[in-house]
Amino acid sequence: DGGITQSPKYLFRKEGQNVTLSCEQNLNHDAMYWYRQDPGQGLRLIYYSQIVNDFQKGDIAEGYSVSREKKESFPLTVTSAQKNPTAFYLCASNSGTKAFFGQGTRLTVV
């Protein structure tokens, strides 16, 4: 099936550790996005990429980093500089007319 795959679904890390969240798509979409969602809140844009080897900061990029070396992959690294990393992270790709979302990764930092 075509779609967006995020892994893992649940992730636990100790405070101060960097952690990388995976996002893979086989939809041949150029644009990919990372969002953060806190309980009871809407989605906030972290980073987005419109083409391979290019990406832009969203509204809350501090403490995060991304890479886009392949069209299919857009991994997100949550660094130790992110003050409140515990959240639900969603990856999306866009066909140009609509976005497709993964099922999310719930990150808990203890």
Place this chain on the structure above:
Amino acid sequence: DAKTTQPPSMDCAEGRAANLPCNHSTISGNEYVYWYRQIHSQGPQYIIHGLKNNETNEMASLIITEDRKSSTLILPHATLRDTAVYYCIVSPSWEDSSYKLIFGSGTRLLVRP
């Protein structure tokens, strides 16, 4: 910042139409209106989008006012599975280099049995 305003919550009875409003008074001429919904702890799901004309698909209808400053998403016969948070988004078309989806807080729709 999100460019749309939605009521935080609404409810409707199962089997009745759910009409979800959205204000986008600063919408630009090249921006589309998109609707997505998010069922608890899942990724958002695309519902429908439009530019000027009213649109209908198998999930819903979208009514856009003539001045394009507001729109209404209509679920004609709401079911319990339609309970979700509904997001209204305005965004340029893909050809625009500023293309990105900015989500607001959405409307939490509760469908009552």
